[in-house]
Structure formats: C-alpha cells, structure tokens
Amino acid sequence: MPRQRAPRLPLVLLALVAGVTVANTYYLQPLLHVIADTFGLRGGSPGLLVTVTQAGYVIGLGTLLPLGDRFDRRRLMLITIVVSAAFDLLVAFAGNVVVFAIGLLGLGVFSSVAQLAVTYAAAAAEPARRARSVAAVMAGLLSGIVLARTYAGWLAQVAGVRAVFVVAGVACIVLALAIARWLPHERVAKERSLVVLYRTAMALLRREPLLRLRAGLGFLSFAAFSMFWTTMALALSGPPFHLSTGVIGLFGFAGLAGVLAARVVGHQADRGRAGVTTVASFSLIALSWLALAVDRSSLLWFVVLTATLDAGIQGAQLSNQAAIYLLAPGAQGRVTMVYMVCYFLGGVAGSSSASLLYGVGGFRTVAVAGVVVGVLGLVIMAAAGFAERRWRERARATGTSGTPEGGVARLDEVA
Structure with missing residues (x-):
C-alpha cells in the first residue's frame, strides 16, 4: 500500500524540531572570543570546544539515530529533546571550562535528535516526494543553523552567554510539549533486534558504493563548513574588522543562501539531477574559499563569500541525502547514521584542523586548506563518473545488464 502524503502540520513541526535542536550545536561559534576571555583560553584553543560539541554529535548519531529503525521516532524525539534541555542548563551554569566542555559534549550527543526528524520525514513520505519532504525538514534544520548564530551573538551581547543556553533549554521544553500534542506515532514496521540494526548498518556501508561515495563527500562538505565557522x-573580532559579538552573529543571515539552495536542490534531486547539483556545490565551495584566500579586506566581500560558501555546502548536503535515501527502504535510520557519522567526523576534522591552522598562519592558511577540500570533492566526483562509464562499457562489451554493485542506478543521476 503506498504511503500517505505527509500532512503539513507534522512537516512544519519536524522542521522546527530539526532547527531548534541542531541550533544547540551552533550557538558557540559566534561566541568563541567571549568564551576565550571568560575561561582564559588562548590562540586557536577555543575552537576545540566546537570540536567537543561535534564529537558529541557523532556519538549521538552512532548510538541514538539507528534506534529510529527499532523504536517509535516520536518517543525518541521526546526523550532526547528533554535531555538536551538539561544539558543546555548545565552549559549555562558551568563554573569552569571542564564542566562547560562536558555540557557541550552531552548537548552534542542529544542534539542528534535533529536527524531523527529528517528520517521520520523520509520514512513517512511518498517515494516521488521524498526529496522534497526531506528538503522541507532540512530547510528548518538549515534555518536553525543560520539563526542560531544570529540569536546567540545578539542575546550574548544583551544578556550574556548564560542567557543564550537558558533560553535554548526553555525552547526545547516547549518543543517537547508540541511533539507530545501534535506529532503522530509512526505506523511502519520496525526492526526488532538492535544487534541486527548495527550489523546491517555496517553491511550497508560495505555493500553500497553509492553510500560510501556520498559519505566521503559529506565528510568533505562538513569539514569545509566547520573550518569556516570555527575560525570566522x-x-x-580581530584586525582589520574588530566586530562585536552582536555584529558577528548577524553573519548568520548570510547562511540563508544555504536555505534557498536546499529548496532548489530538493526539486532538482527529485528530477534525478543530484550529480549535477553536487558538482555545482563543490565548485562553489572551492571558489568561495579561493576568493577568501586571495582577498578578505572588504567586509561586504566577506558577507557575500559567507553566503556563497554556505550555499555550496548546504547544496552538497542535500544532494547527498537525496541520493542515499534511494537506498534500502525501511532502513533510513541506518543509512542516515552511516552517512551522518562520516559527515560529522568531517566536522570534527575540519574544526580541529582549522583551530591548529589558524594558530599557525591565521585565516588565510585556513582558506587555502578550504580550497583543497573543495577541489578534492570535485576530484572524487570525476573519479566516480569515470568508474561509472567504465562499468557501462564493460557491460555493453559483455552483453550484461543491470546496475553496478550495490544496486546503484546511474551515478550521473543519483551519485
């Protein structure tokens, strides 16, 4: 029996869940120089706090997200959002950097609920509209990322860093009440064994070349993202701009370009053009970093390049997700777990390496590394296209038919 089209209210609520919870992992980025002064941190070491948060998110993806294929995602979202609120308060009232870091780690783990919202939407949607349903929830997620920085920068300047996380905790509680009231329980068959869940997740990675390809591209795209926002x-805040926390937070609005890119990519992906949008996205990433490496003396230029970089990164992300959700119907949680663990490992690598590079050679050195990341994504796509063409030539020569190993249809369509 075909799935019913997802009602509008649950999609809006899922978008809010994704946006509010993922924001927990981004409040820190425009506040790093304030946190550094508060706890006496020097050089690029404040950026390592971002790494701690992202490491927590990876742990959450690897442990909590697959449970969505075993248990009702609505119930999981309720539990994890309430726990996230508790960690928001721990971060808000931390008296030293160790407690602060522990709070950030826990906040990262349970903020992975954002991806439960994405997989809920993917599982509930009709196949022909899956990419658009995912894009709708991703638009909420991306808006949360964008507004998190602006909100955090503004509120920290007005009421202090503590207020940022107190209000965030209250927002999570309100959202949990909304889920309990309006989000329906899932009505799909669930895998019974947790052992089978984790074993099949690893089997998917071994069996599906498309998943490996997209996981690698996700690693690179989020590395580029984290490199920028960890050091931005x-x-x-330093020369030549000397901007305040509130003004730095306004740079989050430049990330609205990523939200717009998600809508465009979602429509193109449903038409089988995820390969084209991926190449375009990584080209934009490489060119934006190149421009930042060459010249960042103009504040307006910096704003424009922030927008183009975010658009490229979010376009790559949605292209990847549109492709992987063509795999293994009924296992969206496991597919997403494998992909997002690789994705956020890229974030951990990006934020930690950017912190080190910034301490060594400043922002220009980080930008040069960003160019390398963008170009590497294009090289991987070119190699994937070459491998696909060789497979098809062999298939024609031997008279075989079908699809490449792992059931991948056409790399120019879904890769």
Whole structure:
C-alpha cells in the first residue's frame, strides 16, 4: 500500500524540531572570543570546544539515530529533546571550562535528535516526494543553523552567554510539549533486534558504493563548513574588522543562501539531477574559499563569500541525502547514521584542523586548506563518473545488464 502524503502540520513541526535542536550545536561559534576571555583560553584553543560539541554529535548519531529503525521516532524525539534541555542548563551554569566542555559534549550527543526528524520525514513520505519532504525538514534544520548564530551573538551581547543556553533549554521544553500534542506515532514496521540494526548498518556501508561515495563527500562538505565557522568569529573580532559579538552573529543571515539552495536542490534531486547539483556545490565551495584566500579586506566581500560558501555546502548536503535515501527502504535510520557519522567526523576534522591552522598562519592558511577540500570533492566526483562509464562499457562489451554493485542506478543521476 503506498504511503500517505505527509500532512503539513507534522512537516512544519519536524522542521522546527530539526532547527531548534541542531541550533544547540551552533550557538558557540559566534561566541568563541567571549568564551576565550571568560575561561582564559588562548590562540586557536577555543575552537576545540566546537570540536567537543561535534564529537558529541557523532556519538549521538552512532548510538541514538539507528534506534529510529527499532523504536517509535516520536518517543525518541521526546526523550532526547528533554535531555538536551538539561544539558543546555548545565552549559549555562558551568563554573569552569571542564564542566562547560562536558555540557557541550552531552548537548552534542542529544542534539542528534535533529536527524531523527529528517528520517521520520523520509520514512513517512511518498517515494516521488521524498526529496522534497526531506528538503522541507532540512530547510528548518538549515534555518536553525543560520539563526542560531544570529540569536546567540545578539542575546550574548544583551544578556550574556548564560542567557543564550537558558533560553535554548526553555525552547526545547516547549518543543517537547508540541511533539507530545501534535506529532503522530509512526505506523511502519520496525526492526526488532538492535544487534541486527548495527550489523546491517555496517553491511550497508560495505555493500553500497553509492553510500560510501556520498559519505566521503559529506565528510568533505562538513569539514569545509566547520573550518569556516570555527575560525570566522576569531577573524572578524580581530584586525582589520574588530566586530562585536552582536555584529558577528548577524553573519548568520548570510547562511540563508544555504536555505534557498536546499529548496532548489530538493526539486532538482527529485528530477534525478543530484550529480549535477553536487558538482555545482563543490565548485562553489572551492571558489568561495579561493576568493577568501586571495582577498578578505572588504567586509561586504566577506558577507557575500559567507553566503556563497554556505550555499555550496548546504547544496552538497542535500544532494547527498537525496541520493542515499534511494537506498534500502525501511532502513533510513541506518543509512542516515552511516552517512551522518562520516559527515560529522568531517566536522570534527575540519574544526580541529582549522583551530591548529589558524594558530599557525591565521585565516588565510585556513582558506587555502578550504580550497583543497573543495577541489578534492570535485576530484572524487570525476573519479566516480569515470568508474561509472567504465562499468557501462564493460557491460555493453559483455552483453550484461543491470546496475553496478550495490544496486546503484546511474551515478550521473543519483551519485
């Protein structure tokens, strides 16, 4: 029996869940220089706090997200959002950097609920509209990322860093009440064994070349993202700009370009053009980083390049997700777990390496590394296309038919 089209209210609520919870992992980025002064941190070491948060998110993806294929995602979202609220309060009232870091780690783990919202939407949607349903929830997620920085920068300047996380905790509680009231329980068959869940997740990675390809591209795209936002506040608070926390937070609005890119990519992916949008996205990433490496003396230029970089990164992300959800119907949680663990490992690598590079050579050195990341994504796509063409030539020569190993249809369509 075909799935019913997802009602509008649950999609809006899922978008809010994704946006509010993922925001927990981004409040820190425009506040790093303030946190550094509060706890006496120097050089690029404040950026390592971002790494701690992202490491927590990876742990959450690897442990909590697959449970969506075993248990009702609505119930999981309720539990994890309430726990996230508790960690928001721990971060808000931390008296030293160790407790602060522990709070950030826990906040990262349970903020992975954002991806439960994405997989809920993917599982509930009709196949022909899956990419658009995912894009709708992703638009909420991306809006949360964008507004998190602006909100955090503004509120920290007005009421202090503590207020940022107190209000975030209250927002999570309100959202949990909304889920309990309006989000329906899932009505799909669930895998019974947790052992089978984790074993099949690893089997998917071994069996599906498309998943490996997209996981690698996700690693690179989020590395590029984290490299920028981990060092951006440090660069803008110093010479030649000397911007305040509130003004730095406004740079989050430039990320609205990523939200717009998600809508465009969602429509194109449903038409089988995820390969084209991926190449376009990584081209934009490489060119934006190149421009930042060459010249960042103009504040307006910095704003424009922030927008183009975010658009490229979010376009790559949605292209990847549209492709992987063609795999293994009924296992969206496991597919998403494998992909998002690789994705956020890229974030951990990006934020930690950017912190080190910034301490060594400043923002320009980080930008050069960003160019390398973008170009590497294009090289991987070119190699995937070459491998696909060789497979098809062999298939024609031997008279075989079908699809490449792992059931991948056409790399120019879904890769």
